[in-house]
Amino acid sequence: MVDPEVRWADLDDAREVAIVHVDSWKAAYSGLIDQRVLDALDVDQRARSWSRWIASSISGQPTDDPLSEPHRMLVAESDGQVVGWATFGPGRDQGRSQVGELAGLYVHPDHWSARIGHALITRVERELRSGGWTEAYLWVLRGNDRAIRFYERHGWAADGVDKIVEAGGAANLPETRHVRRLG
Known part of the structure; x- marks a missing residue:
């Protein structure tokens, strides 16, 4: 299986990013x-945002x-269509700006287990390292066992x-922090 193309997002990607976002939330x-x-x-609404x-x-x-601080977005394409994306940059939590953050990583459910997430997280980790971060963190919704297993397989x-x-109109969502050494 060939890894997808991973590239920097541009404005033309907003609608496909929104589709991945909405469909992956509904499934996951x-x-x-x-x-x-x-x-x-x-x-x-998500595309406008x-x-x-x-x-x-x-x-x-x-x-x-x-x-x-500004974060960046990478998108993963398969057959010319955005099927996943990731956002990352300096830590947004108080006292964590010296640490990198993987703020979001979503893959369209039609492409789960197709190496899209692997390609994205590998590239994000490389970009964080090249930005000078030796450690990074992410937050994962408690009970999202599929995502937790994915992150653990990748060393988080x-x-x-x-x-x-509170996210996406939902309140009181419990999240757990995962960390990874990058250097």
Whole structure:
């Protein structure tokens, strides 16, 4: 099996990124997030949001809030279609800006177990290392066993830190931090 092409996202990718985002949330988070939240996910709304995010990223502007450092996005293509993406950059959590962060990694469920995630995480780790980070972290929704196994296979390990977040209109979502040495 050939690894997908992984490249930097551009503005033309926003809609396909949104499709991956919505479809992967619906598949991966069913039973973990209130179904009404998943049913309300809207590709057009997400595409507008991702278009703004990608534009900010490309121009070096804050991507997540006015005080944040910009993050970058990689997309994975298969047969010319975006089938996965990852965002990363300096840690956004208080006191963690000296550590790299894998902020998001999603693969369309039609392409799970097709080496898309592997290609993305490998490239993200390489980009983080080249940015000077020797350690990185990510957050994963508790109960998302498929993602947890994926990260563990790639050398990421839970460090015992948990938090409760609000995301995508869902409140009180428990997440666990995973870390990895990069250097």
